[in-house]
Amino acid sequence: xxxxxxxxxxxxxxxxxxxxxxxxxxxxxxxxxxxxxxxxxxxxxxxxxxxxxxxxxxxxxxxxxxxxxxxxxxxxxxxxxxxxxxxxxxxxxxxxxxxxxxxxxxxxxxxxxxxxxxxxxxxxxxxxxxxxxxxxxxxxxxxxxxxxxxxxxxxxxxxxxxxxxxxxxxxxxxxxxxxxxxxxxxxxxxxxxxxxxxxxxxxxxxxxxxxxxxxxxxxxxxxxxxxxxxxxxxxxxxxxxxxxxxxxxxxxxxxxxxxxxxxxxxxxxxxxxxxxxxxxxxxxxxxxxxxxxxxxxxxxxxxxxxxxxxxxxxxxxxxxxxxxxxxxxxxxxxxxxxxxxxxxxxxxxxxxxxxxxxxxxxxxxxxxxxxxxxxxxxxxxxxxxxxxxxxxxxxxxxxxxxxxxxxxxxxxxxxxxxxxxxxxxxxxxxxxxxxxxxxxxxxxxxxxxxxxxxxxxxxxxxxxxxxxxxxxxxxxxxxxxxxxxxxxxxxxxxxxxxxxxxxxxxxxxxxxxxxxxxxxxxxxxxxxxxxxxxxxxxxxxxxxxxxxxxxxxxxxxxxxxxxxxxxxxxxxxxxxxxxxxxxxxxxxxxxxxxxxxxxxxxxxxxxxxxxxxxxxxxxxxxxxxxxxxxxxxxxxxxxxxxxxxx
Amino acid sequence: xxxxxxxxxxxxxxxxxxxxxxxxxxxxxxxxxxxxxxxxxxxxxxxxxxxxxxxxxxxxxxxxxxxxxxxxxxxxxxxxxxxxxxxxxxxxxxxxxxxxxxxxxxxxxxxxxxxxxxxxxxxxxxxxxxxxxxxxxxxxxxxxxxxxxxxxxxxxxxxxxxxxxxxxxxxxxxxxxxxxxxxxxxxxxxxxxxxxxxxxxxxxxxxxxxxxxxxxxxxxxxxxxxxxxxxxxxxxxxxxxxxxxxxxxxxxx
Numbered sequence: 001x002x003x004x005x006x007x008x009x010x011x012x013x014x015x016x017x018x019x020x021x022x023x024x025x026x027x028x029x030x031x032x033x034x035x036x037x038x039x040x041x042x043x044x045x046x047x048x049x050x051x052x053x054x055x056x057x058x059x060x061x062x063x064x065x066x067x068x069x070x071x072x073x074x075x076x077x078x079x080x081x082x083x084x085x086x087x088x089x090x091x092x093x094x095x096x097x098x099x100x101x102x103x104x105x106x107x108x109x110x111x112x113x114x115x116x117x118x119x120x121x122x123x124x125x126x127x128x129x130x131x132x133x134x135x136x137x138x139x140x141x142x143x144x145x146x147x148x149x150x151x152x153x154x155x156x157x158x159x160x161x162x163x164x165x166x167x168x169x170x171x172x173x174x175x176x177x178x179x180x181x182x183x184x185x186x187x188x189x190x191x192x193x194x195x196x197x198x199x200x201x202x203x204x205x206x207x208x209x210x211x212x213x214x215x216x217x218x219x220x221x222x223x224x225x226x227x228x229x230x231x232x233x234x235x236x237x238x239x240x241x242x243x244x245x246x247x248x249x250x251x252x253x254x255x256x257x258x259x260x261x262x263x264x265x266x267x268x269x270x271x272x273x274x275x276x277x278x279x280x281x282x283x284x285x286x287x288x289x290x291x292x293x294x295x296x297x298x299x300x301x302x303x304x305x306x307x308x309x310x311x312x313x314x315x316x317x318x319x320x321x322x323x324x325x326x327x328x329x330x331x332x333x334x335x336x337x338x339x340x341x342x343x344x345x346x347x348x349x350x351x352x353x354x355x356x357x358x359x360x361x362x363x364x365x366x367x368x369x370x371x372x373x374x375x376x377x378x379x380x381x382x383x384x385x386x387x388x389x390x391x392x393x394x395x396x397x398x399x400x401x402x403x404x405x406x407x408x409x410x411x412x413x414x415x416x417x418x419x420x421x422x423x424x425x426x427x428x429x430x431x432x433x434x435x436x437x438x439x440x441x442x443x444x445x446x447x448x449x450x451x452x453x454x455x456x457x458x459x460x461x462x463x464x465x466x467x468x469x470x471x472x473x474x475x476x477x478x479x480x481x482x483x484x485x486x487x488x489x490x491x492x493x494x495x496x497x498x499x500x501x502x503x504x505x506x507x508x509x510x511x512x513x514x515x516x517x518x519x520x521x522x523x524x525x526x527x528x529x530x531x532x533x534x535x536x537x538x539x540x541x542x543x544x545x546x547x548x549x550x551x552x553x554x555x556x557x558x559x560x561x562x563x564x565x566x567x568x569x570x571x572x573x574x575x576x577x578x579x580x581x582x583x584x585x586x587x588x589x590x591x592x593x594x595x596x597x598x599x600x601x602x603x604x605x606x607x608x609x610x611x612x613x614x615x616x617x618x619x620x621x622x623x624x625x626x627x628x629x630x631x632x633x634x635x636x637x638x639x640x641x642x643x644x645x646x
Numbered sequence: 647x648x649x650x651x652x653x654x655x656x657x658x659x660x661x662x663x664x665x666x667x668x669x670x671x672x673x674x675x676x677x678x679x680x681x682x683x684x685x686x687x688x689x690x691x692x693x694x695x696x697x698x699x700x701x702x703x704x705x706x707x708x709x710x711x712x713x714x715x716x717x718x719x720x721x722x723x724x725x726x727x728x729x730x731x732x733x734x735x736x737x738x739x740x741x742x743x744x745x746x747x748x749x750x751x752x753x754x755x756x757x758x759x760x761x762x763x764x765x766x767x768x769x770x771x772x773x774x775x776x777x778x779x780x781x782x783x784x785x786x787x788x789x790x791x792x793x794x795x796x797x798x799x800x801x802x803x804x805x806x807x808x809x810x811x812x813x814x815x816x817x818x819x820x821x822x823x824x825x826x827x828x829x830x831x832x833x834x835x836x837x838x839x840x841x842x843x844x845x846x847x848x849x850x851x852x853x854x855x856x857x858x859x860x861x862x863x864x865x866x867x868x869x870x871x872x873x874x875x876x877x878x879x880x881x882x883x884x885x886x887x888x889x890x891x892x893x894x895x896x897x898x899x
Binding site: 492495496498499500501502503504506507509510511513514515516517518519520521522523528 | 697699718719720723724728729731735736737738739740744747748749751752753758759761762763764765766767768806809810812813
């Protein structure tokens with residue numbers, strides 16, 4: 001028993017932080033229908049501001065006022081006012097990408113503002129982290145743990161009083177049903193929404209400052225990973241109940257510590273399972289709680305039908321001229337690459353262009369899955385990683401030619417795609433996205449750590465291919481190989497798009513219910529599209545490995561999956577050439593522009609595309625589509641809008 | 647005439663509420679049957695159980711004698727159950743013509759992935775012809791290639807009807823097809839449905855509040871209240887029934 005307690009008690013402070021963030025998630029999901037995955041990043045922001053203020057000689061109370069009481073709600077209000085307000089009635093992908101954009105942009109902004117150096121030994125808010133106050137079951141209770149538990153308990157009490165006895169609390173509860181109905185009764189719904197954002201951002205900031213001393217140094221990834229635990233806590237409350245979310249969070253924190261206490265130490269499974277545990281819980285809740293799936297799959301605002309339908313995509317109303325323009329753009333781009341790469345540019349630039357094509361293949365996998373089929377995956381980098389490590393390990397251990405290895409890599413990733421698709425069959429929209437996120441984090445923390453797979457941070461060496469007398473160690477030869485593979489992948493996706501499967505996928509994207517009612521086997525279709533998409537991503541990953549000649553698990557971590565989705569969505573996820581253009585954007589911003597900048601700009605990609613979602617939410621068809629529409633409208637003076645229907 | 651659809655003692659509970667409480671009804675081959683009753687009486691839940699969107703807790707559902715209650719929705723659709731929706735469910739991003747094409751290809755059942763990959767997945771001329779014919783029959787010409795988002799509710803309901811008909815159903819379930827239509831559009835819909843029945847042997851099961859439409863189309867009606875069938879017969883007969891008047895029209899007995 002005392003051993004049990006000594007494992008369980010250190011979990012309480014973590015549980016408190018999960019509970020605070022989880023309650024913030026539930027609150028804002030109910031009032032504004034956005035699942036704000038950026039709360040982890042907001043917690044990090046408050047922790048950093050608190051740290052810097054204290055470091056500059058501010059008293060702790062003043063730093064707390066600045067970072068949590070003032071800063072956090074202002075950030076929340078800005079996010080709501082500038083971004084989330086616009087996505088309330090938009091499709092799930094738009095809402096998700098908006099939140100993901102902030103998740104990656106906020107840490108990047110902080111890095112630019114406060115430098116790239118790690119902030120070591122964050123100060124404590126209230127009680128000293130090194131002092132031991134008393135012992136429970138042989139466990140030394142330090143200041144961080146004690147203050148976290150006390151502050152969280154106080155906040156929970158205040159919240160429950162507020163919800164039961166104040167006008168604002170009552171209005172927030174009513175907003176959960178329907179903001180429009182609330183505004184029909186004469187309440188300023190926007191104001192209530194804003195208040196809930198400020199309140200939940202305050203909770204996030206508080207969680208960040210409380211937990212910071214538990215980490216040796218402030219790292220954004222520590223905080224963003226907290227969020228999945230918070231999501232699991234919110235899921236335990238069915239995204240509706242604050243008390244259940246609170247207890248779910250506490251329980252999760254305790255269970256996590258118990259697990260790490262009882263599992264044998266020093267093995268990858270046990271060291272990886274602890275951070276991955278919330279994702280396992282989340283997956284389980286998603287698969288086994290049907291009510292939760294429904295709440296996540298669609299909004300149930302009774303007045304939702306008042307919203308105007310989403311505007312049709314530029315590509316669907318553009319007509320033949322528009323499609324021809326799109327194809328010409330892609331042909332010119334590719335032609336330009338080939339001509340340049342084979343003639344005048346230097347070897348290192350050929351490498352860069354090859355990288356663009358490799359990323360275009362990975363982006364193509366998202367175009368197929370998300371753009372054409374409406375399924376959201378947050379583990380495309382994981383699929384690419386499976387491909388990369390399969391090809392690398394086959395070459396290393398079995399001497400399999402890397403060309404054959406790339407093919408097998410595609411098949412292996414496709415098989416993993418099927419495994420991911422099986423539980424995903426019952427999920428849709430945001431629930432599917434979160435399930436794939438959980439899978440990606442599992443692969444990240446466990447799957448890719450073994451020496452037979454990704455070999456963790458050390459990584460593996462992958463050779464360049466050799467085909468008969470052609471040696472692909474030259475950058476130009478390898479460029480041609482990648483070009484051929486990209487062309488093949490594009491042909492496959494185009495063939496699917498114009499055929500039966502493509503029309504079925506479009507129907508699935510439009511309405512799964514109606515698709516099934518005309519006889520579309522939606523389960524089979526989802527498995528097929530996940531397999532194809534994962535397969536294409538796997539081929540891309542294998543080529544990436546062979547291009548770089550060495551890869552590690554950090555090349556395919558979950559953050560990269562998120563960045564990939566944000567980039568392709570911002571550029572244009574609904575067309576094949578969007579994949580090529582996203583490849584260009586990704587590589588140009590990530591490697592070309594950052595090479596000469598000071599180190600705090602190393603997250604330029606996250607900064608540019610994270611902030612870019614502000615443009616994206618206003619134009620969900622992507623900037624490339626907007627640009628093409630502009631050209632047709634204003635330069636060629638050929639309107640692309642269809643004739644008005646009488 | 648033989649029974650096409652048999653619903654035998656079907657029950658469905660949500661928590662403590664009996665949405666369907668031992669419902670039995672029958673639709674004969676080629677027959678048009680109306681389902682009327684107050685909101686919340688269980689009519690849409692019954693449709694969901696017949697199409698497999700929800701699974702009944704008890705009872706049996708048979709199509710042409712074959713039990714279908716364990717089959718998934720798409721299998722039931724392929725056996726010949728078509729449906730439209732109360733809150734219309736169209737495929738965003740597809741034109742009305744594409745709605746019909748995808749439904750026709752499903753009915754043809756030759757949508758193999760390898761055919762797509764061999765570049766042989768594009769619509770064939772016979773498919774295009776059938777779609778063209780349906781567009782003409784339902785009068786969709788004016789907006790057949792418009793963006794689906796630009797259609798009015800009435801036009802959207804016609805596209806839904808056409809999509810369901812492309813699968814050549816033996817039984818067509820229509821869930822409040824006239825809701826959101828004006829009286830002129832409702833009358834036109836009655837004509838479309840009666841033309842349809844003259845051309846083909848399709849049976850209709852129609853949930854509808856507009857009694858004029860029910861009278862114009864249905865030969866027989868079932869009256870629902872609190873998840874039970876409380877009366878059946880011709881519309882005139884059941885409207886004369888005292889229990890029906892209390893439940894449905896809110897009149898004292």
